[in-house]
Amino acid sequence: GALVYQYPRRTICKSGTSMRMECQAVGFQATSVAWYRQSPQKTFELIALSTVNSAIKYEQNFTQEKFPISHPNLSFSSMTVLNAYLEDRGLYLCGARGYSAETLYFGSGTRLTVL
Amino acid sequence: GDSVTQTEGQVTVSESKSLIINCTYSTTSIAYPNLFWYVRYPGEGLQLLLKVITAGQKGSSRGFEATYNKETTSFHLQKASVQESDSAVYYCALDNYAQGLTFGLGTRVSVFP
Numbered sequence: 001g002a003l004v005y006q007y008p009r010r011t012i013c014k015s016g017t018s019m020r021m022e023c024q025a026v027g028f029q030a031t032s033v034a035w036y037r038q039s040p041q042k043t044f045e046l047i048a049l050s051t052v053n054s055a056i057k058y059e060q061n062f063t064q065e066k067f068p069i070s071h072p073n074l075s076f077s078s079m080t081v082l083n084a085y086l087e088d089r090g091l092y093l094c095g096a097r098g099y100s101a102e103t104l105y106f107g108s109g110t111r112l113t114v115l
Numbered sequence: 116g117d118s119v120t121q122t123e124g125q126v127t128v129s130e131s132k133s134l135i136i137n138c139t140y141s142t143t144s145i146a147y148p149n150l151f152w153y154v155r156y157p158g159e160g161l162q163l164l165l166k167v168i169t170a171g172q173k174g175s176s177r178g179f180e181a182t183y184n185k186e187t188t189s190f191h192l193q194k195a196s197v198q199e200s201d202s203a204v205y206y207c208a209l210d211n212y213a214q215g216l217t218f219g220l221g222t223r224v225s226v227f228p
Contacts, residue, residue, distance in 0.1 A: 006160070034215030043206070044161075044218040093161060095215065102149060102168060104216055108160030 002028045004096050006107025013084050014115050020080045021110040023094035029074035030096035034104060035067070039090040047092075050077060081112065089114045117142045121207045121219035128197055128226055136192040136222045138181075138207035149210040150183050150190045153218075156203045164192075164205070202226045 003026040013019045023033060032051040036044040048058040050071040058064055071077040077096070081088050091111050095104040121138040128134050142148050152164040152174075165174035170185040181192045190207060204223045208216040 036215070036218075043220045044216075046215040046217075049215050095161075103151075103163055103166060104210070105163070106153070106161040 002026075002098065002103075002105045004030075004094065004105045004107040006094050006110055008110055009108060010111045010113070012113045012115060015085055016083055018080055018082045019084060019112065020078055021092055021094075021112075023077045023079075023096065023107055025075045025096045025098075025105075028096075028098040028105075030077070031074065031099055032097050033069075033071055033077040034095045035069060035077075035079050036093040036095065037088075037090050038093065038109075039087075042090075044093060047079070084112065084114045086114050088112060117144060117148070117209055117211055117217040119207050119209055119217055119219040121205075122222045123220055125223040125225060128224065130199055130226055130228050131196050134192075134194045134197045134201070134224065136205055136207070136224070138190045138192065138219060140188050140190065140207070140209045142209060142211060145211040147185060149212070150181070151208040151210065151216065152179070152181055152190075152192050153206045153208060154203045155206070155221075161206070197224075197226045199226045199228060 005024045034049045035047040038044045046059045047062045050056045069079045091109045093109045095106045097104045118141045122136045149168045151166045154164045165176040167174040167183040173182040179194045204221045206221045207219040
C-alpha cells in the first residue's frame with residue numbers, strides 16, 4: 001500500500017536556528033507533495049505544494065525564503081524551517097499523492113518545539 | 116477561497132451510542148470538490164478514514180459513513196455505535212484538485228465506557 005514516512009518525529013531547536021524535515025513516499029510515486037503546519041489550537045494550514053515539473057507554489061504567509069522545499073524525485077521531499085522562532089512551533093505534516101491524484105497520504109508529522 | 120466548517124471542540128459520547136460530526140464546506144474554485152474525512156488517533160499520524168469524489172454518493176469505513184450532499188454542501192460523519200477505540204480527532208477536508216487540502220478545525224471525540 002501507499003505509505004509516507006516523515007522524520008524526525010520530534011525536534012527541538014533554539015530560537016533563530018534552522019531545522020530540516022524529510023518526507024519519503026513508499027509504494028507509490030509522489031507526483032505532488034504538500035507541506036502543512038498545525039500551530040497550537042489551529043487546523044492544518046497549507047504551506048506549499050510541490051508538483052513534479054512545476055514550480056513550488058507557496059501559500060500566502062509562507063515564503064520560499066523561510067521554508068525552502070526540495071522535491072528532487074518521485075519519492076522524496078524535504079523542507080527546512082529557517083531562522084525558527086516561537087510562532088513556527090507546531091506539527092508539520094507532509095502529504096503526498098501519486099498519479100491517481102485522488103488521495104493525499106500523510107506522514108506522521110514532525111513536531112517542532114522552539115526554545 | 117475554500118473553507119470547511121465542522122463541529123468544533125470536543126464531543127463526548129458513551130460507548131455503543133451514536134455519533135455525528137457535522138461538516139459543511141464552501142468553495143469558489145471548483146463546483147464539486149473531493150471530500151474527505153481524516154482521523155488522528157493518539158500518538159499517530161493523520162490517516163484517511165473515508166473519501167467521496169462524486170456528489171450524491173456515500174462513503175463508509177470502519178462503521179463510519181458520510182454522504183456528499185451538494186445541495187446543502189455538507190459531508191457529515193456518522194457512526195451508529197461507537198467504541199472506545201474511536202476516540203480520536205476527526206478532520207473534514209475538501210480538495211479542489213489544483214491545491215492541497217483545506218481542513219476543518221478538527222473535532223476531538225472521546226468515547227467512554
